Amino acid sequence: xxxxxxxVHLKPNHLASVHQSRNTKHSKRRLHEIYELxxxxxxxxxxxxxPHNPLSILRIAYVVVSGLIWPQSSHPSALFxxxxxxxxxxxxxxxxxxxxxxxxxxxxxxxxxxxxDPSWLAREKRRLGLMAAxxxxxxxxxxxxxxxxxxxxxxxxxxxxxxxxxxxxxKKDGSLSSVVDTTGNFACVETATHENVPSExxxxxxxxxxxxxxxxxxxxxxxxxxxxxxxxxxxxxTVMVPEDIDDEELGLANEEHLQLSLExxxxxxxxxxxxxxxxxxxSDPLTAPELFDLCRSLSYYPAASATLLAPDDPFLxxxxxxxxxxxxxxxxxxxxxxxxxxxxxNRGPVFSHAEFAIMILPSYSHPHWRSTVELTAKVDExxxxxxxxxxxxxxxxxxxxxxxxxxxxxxxPPSAINIAPGETRNIGSVLKQYRxxxxxxxxxxxxxxxx
Amino acid sequence: MADIDEDTMELPGAVNGDIDLSDETQDFRxxxxxxxxxxxxxxxxxxxEKDFEPHKTSLQSSTLAASREAMHNALSTPRVHKPKAHQIxxxxxxxxxxxxxxxxxxxxxxMGIHKAGKLWLLPEEALHLLExxxxxxxxxxHEDTHxxxxxxxxxxxxxxxLQGAYAAFIGMERAEGRRLTLEMYTxxxxxxxxxxxxxxxxxxxxxxxxxxxxxxxxxxxxxxxxTWLGRLFFGSSPVPSEGYAVGPLVRPGLYRSYKDIxxxxxxxxxxxxxxxxxxxLPSDIENPFRLTYxxxxxxxxxxxxxxxxxxxxICVIDARNTPVPTLSQLNDLIVTTPYDPPQKDKxxxxxxxxxxxxxxLAVVDQVNGAEREAEDVDVDEDDEPPLLSVYxxxxxxxxxxxxxxxxxxxxxxxxxxxxxxxx
Numbered sequence: 001x002x003x004x005x006x007x008v009h010l011k012p013n014h015l016a017s018v019h020q021s022r023n024t025k026h027s028k029r030r031l032h033e034i035y036e037l038x039x040x041x042x043x044x045x046x047x048x049x050x051p052h053n054p055l056s057i058l059r060i061a062y063v064v065v066s067g068l069i070w071p072q073s074s075h076p077s078a079l080f081x082x083x084x085x086x087x088x089x090x091x092x093x094x095x096x097x098x099x100x101x102x103x104x105x106x107x108x109x110x111x112x113x114x115x116x117d118p119s120w121l122a123r124e125k126r127r128l129g130l131m132a133a134x135x136x137x138x139x140x141x142x143x144x145x146x147x148x149x150x151x152x153x154x155x156x157x158x159x160x161x162x163x164x165x166x167x168x169x170x171k172k173d174g175s176l177s178s179v180v181d182t183t184g185n186f187a188c189v190e191t192a193t194h195e196n197v198p199s200e201x202x203x204x205x206x207x208x209x210x211x212x213x214x215x216x217x218x219x220x221x222x223x224x225x226x227x228x229x230x231x232x233x234x235x236x237x238t239v240m241v242p243e244d245i246d247d248e249e250l251g252l253a254n255e256e257h258l259q260l261s262l263e264x265x266x267x268x269x270x271x272x273x274x275x276x277x278x279x280x281x282x283s284d285p286l287t288a289p290e291l292f293d294l295c296r297s298l299s300y301y302p303a304a305s306a307t308l309l310a311p312d313d314p315f316l317x318x319x320x321x322x323x324x325x326x327x328x329x330x331x332x333x334x335x336x337x338x339x340x341x342x343x344x345x346n347r348g349p350v351f352s353h354a355e356f357a358i359m360i361l362p363s364y365s366h367p368h369w370r371s372t373v374e375l376t377a378k379v380d381e382x383x384x385x386x387x388x389x390x391x392x393x394x395x396x397x398x399x400x401x402x403x404x405x406x407x408x409x410x411x412x413p414p415s416a417i418n419i420a421p422g423e424t425r426n427i428g429s430v431l432k433q434y435r436x437x438x439x440x441x442x443x444x445x446x447x448x449x450x451x
Numbered sequence: 452m453a454d455i456d457e458d459t460m461e462l463p464g465a466v467n468g469d470i471d472l473s474d475e476t477q478d479f480r481x482x483x484x485x486x487x488x489x490x491x492x493x494x495x496x497x498x499x500e501k502d503f504e505p506h507k508t509s510l511q512s513s514t515l516a517a518s519r520e521a522m523h524n525a526l527s528t529p530r531v532h533k534p535k536a537h538q539i540x541x542x543x544x545x546x547x548x549x550x551x552x553x554x555x556x557x558x559x560x561x562m563g564i565h566k567a568g569k570l571w572l573l574p575e576e577a578l579h580l581l582e583x584x585x586x587x588x589x590x591x592x593h594e595d596t597h598x599x600x601x602x603x604x605x606x607x608x609x610x611x612x613l614q615g616a617y618a619a620f621i622g623m624e625r626a627e628g629r630r631l632t633l634e635m636y637t638x639x640x641x642x643x644x645x646x647x648x649x650x651x652x653x654x655x656x657x658x659x660x661x662x663x664x665x666x667x668x669x670x671x672x673x674x675x676x677x678t679w680l681g682r683l684f685f686g687s688s689p690v691p692s693e694g695y696a697v698g699p700l701v702r703p704g705l706y707r708s709y710k711d712i713x714x715x716x717x718x719x720x721x722x723x724x725x726x727x728x729x730x731x732l733p734s735d736i737e738n739p740f741r742l743t744y745x746x747x748x749x750x751x752x753x754x755x756x757x758x759x760x761x762x763x764x765i766c767v768i769d770a771r772n773t774p775v776p777t778l779s780q781l782n783d784l785i786v787t788t789p790y791d792p793p794q795k796d797k798x799x800x801x802x803x804x805x806x807x808x809x810x811x812l813a814v815v816d817q818v819n820g821a822e823r824e825a826e827d828v829d830v831d832e833d834d835e836p837p838l839l840s841v842y843x844x845x846x847x848x849x850x851x852x853x854x855x856x857x858x859x860x861x862x863x864x865x866x867x868x869x870x871x872x873x874x
Contacts, residue, residue: 270697270698324719385774428696442854444811
């Protein structure tokens with residue numbers, strides 16, 4: 001029960017929710033403005049060519065010529081800077097502008113103190129009563145409170161119906177004593193004095209939901225054990241907000257940074273070229289081949305030395321899939337909380353739920369992997385997944401309504417990606433050695449497939 | 452008190468991003484109700500909700516009793532052969548099939564093969580009819596021993612018991628190729644009971660069926676238009692080889708559209724669904740990933756002589772002995788199904804999910820694998836093996852799970868699959 005105990009209650013509950021729903025239409029439009037760009041690279045499209053309007057040609061010519069005189073660039077003027085943290089296997093971005101840019105344009109990384117969107121500062125301000133904006137965490141909490149209230153009321157109703165039924169049956173039987181015997185928990189007079197049942201004071205202190213003036217049902221007043229109900233009435237916090245207070249006055253500094261996973265980092269460095277990564281003890285940024293080998297060795301625990309790198313490094317296989325789906329236009333985020341490797345969002349997590357859940361399966365179909373008996377045994381072990389494992393994964397995905405996609409990554413032999421010492425690695429040609437193939441697997445229900 | 456299950460009830464389209472199951476803080480105040488210090492009567496506090504809870508009203512208990520009564524009534528009805536529909540079939544040990552001379556009933560529309568004036572039933576068909584009580588299968592009479600007793604009348608043999616039928620029909624085929632397994636029969640009878648029409652797949656005995664290599668024509672011209680013409684007019688420089696080796700793939704510069712950027716990023720090769728399919732593993736008689744049954748929906752106009760294309764193709768898998776398929780296994784299975792591209796009028800998301808080929812995997816998890824191994828022992832026809840345990844295991848221990856596998860391509864930049872442009 002995540003309750004903000006220090007919130008001040010100034011508005012009644014229902015007023016707050018009305019206020020909220022009026023804002024949604026407006027805020028949806030704002031979301032499309034904020035998260036307009038799919039990548040942290042800005043495109044400058046030419047004006048549309050309209051054949052029957054000669055002016056449109058002039059307009060195109062103007063844009064082209066002005067582009068020649070004042071050269072534009074799609075990339076930001078200065079590269080974003082991140083520092084590599086080997087302990088957390090992530091790259092930290094601390095510059096506020098870079099954080100906003102990476103999150104709003106393509107949803108890269110997550111706030112170190114937040115669920116995803118780096119919103120710790122906003123939450124903190126709200127908690128201190130400085131800001132009215134709702135963060136996504138607040139929305140979730142409000143939703144949970146609402147649901148709990150609903151369940152509480154439903155449970156009360158059910159309980160009343162049962163009591164009524166019992167009373168009727170007792171009337172029919174004609175003796176009160178039998179009711180007490182058969183009902184046990186629901187009895188009225190005797191249980192109230194029982195030592196295990198908390199008194200009225202205990203109840204009101206142990207359940208923070210008891211607000212003065214709140215409707216307290218009759219059965220609870222009868223000495224009924226309210227702790228029997230599985231749901232407590234919730235508290236809803238509403239804050240009256242004084243606007244326009246400077247953050248600096250309160251000495252509120254942002255203690256949150258953006259964490260980029262290794263896959264995201266390498267995509268921003270190698271794919272888009274808008275990030276430079278500094279190791280913890282150096283002042284020179286890592287080159288892409290250096291970062292490539294470093295990420296691969298970090299994907300082992302303990303970190304492997306560069307000589308042991310294999311074509312099926314966890315980082316390499318994951319990066320192939322990450323890069324693949326990014327290049328197909330998906331917003332790719334890690335899927336740890338649904339026990340898969342990645343989640344694919346159509347435009348981003350603020351717009352809709354993830355559509356697809358990606359499970360990576362390395363595949364060793366190249367003849368090299370079957371060349372010796374030991375290698376075959378080793379590879380068979382790596383490829384083997386039993387159906388119970390699969391049932392677990394599928395169960396979770398079905399529950400959260402995602403489409404499970406098995407992504408097989410065909411692993412090339414080591415000779416295809418290894419390099420001689422001293423040679424610089426050609427990352428592009430390494431990535432091209434891998435093949436990716438997707439399959440959707442979902443339950444087929446006999447009773448629902450008849451037509 | 453995480454209301455975890457309710458969290459997932461959110462429908463897609465909610466503005467608020469993801470479902471989160473983790474940011475619940477623990478609150479242990481509910482433990483105050485417990486009295487640990489004395490007394491034996493410690494009540495465990497209630498958490499969550501139950502669909503059905505005993506609440507000691509006589510209304511509830513009488514409803515329960517009535518329901519139980521109804522179930523007992525249904526179960527205690529004796530199941531007998533109806534005299535009108537009583538049919539006798541004779542078991543043929545050589546083909547492990549059963550044949551009927553005079554057929555009655557509607558099942559002939561979707562079962563059996565007419566040969567030499569008789570209807571020959573496949574093992575699973577005979578077993579299914581026998582289990583349903585529609586068929587009385589008789590053991591054949593040995594010519595050398597003329598032990599015709601009272602029980603054997605006009606058609607000769609002794610009636611086959613259900614246990615005997617399981618022993619005889621499952622795994623006993625003498626012919627080369629595949630044998631009926633208990634898993635296959637489980638799937639067969641479940642589908643039949645569900646109203647489907649089920650036939651053995653065309654390549655039941657082929658280890659390497661011929662595959663249809665004719666596919667949709669490639670979009671050659673539009674591919675060219677998209678990459679070459681597009682680049683000519685909307686100016687994006689191709690990646691120089693240096694950027695390709697050490698990055699970045701998207702060089703700093705001016706880009707007119709995101710399509711260009713995505714095309715530059717696209718270097719991982721993927722499966723082309725329109726390419727002619729091919730097998731990737733050598734032919735193997737033990738390969739478990741082969742089509743088992745063709746399945747038609749109940750209301751389809753099925754004709755035994757000229758069956759329409761099946762609605763589903765099913766591969767039956769024993770979960771105990773066969774793990775999740777590898778890429779090669781899945782490829783070799785799915786190329787034996789026909790090319791089935793999404794319709795043009797579907798939305799991008801629907802057509803992505805539809806995919807290009809599909810197959811249904813029926814994953815059957817029987818409890819006693821060890822018992823089943825013993826079945827392969829050759830059993831004499833007139834000697835009934837103790838198969839009761841297998842039968843019980845099938846009834847209580849079966850866990851069937853069907854999955855539909857679809858080969859897909861998740862390209863949301865453009866419906867045309869852009870190939871990698873760097874050679």
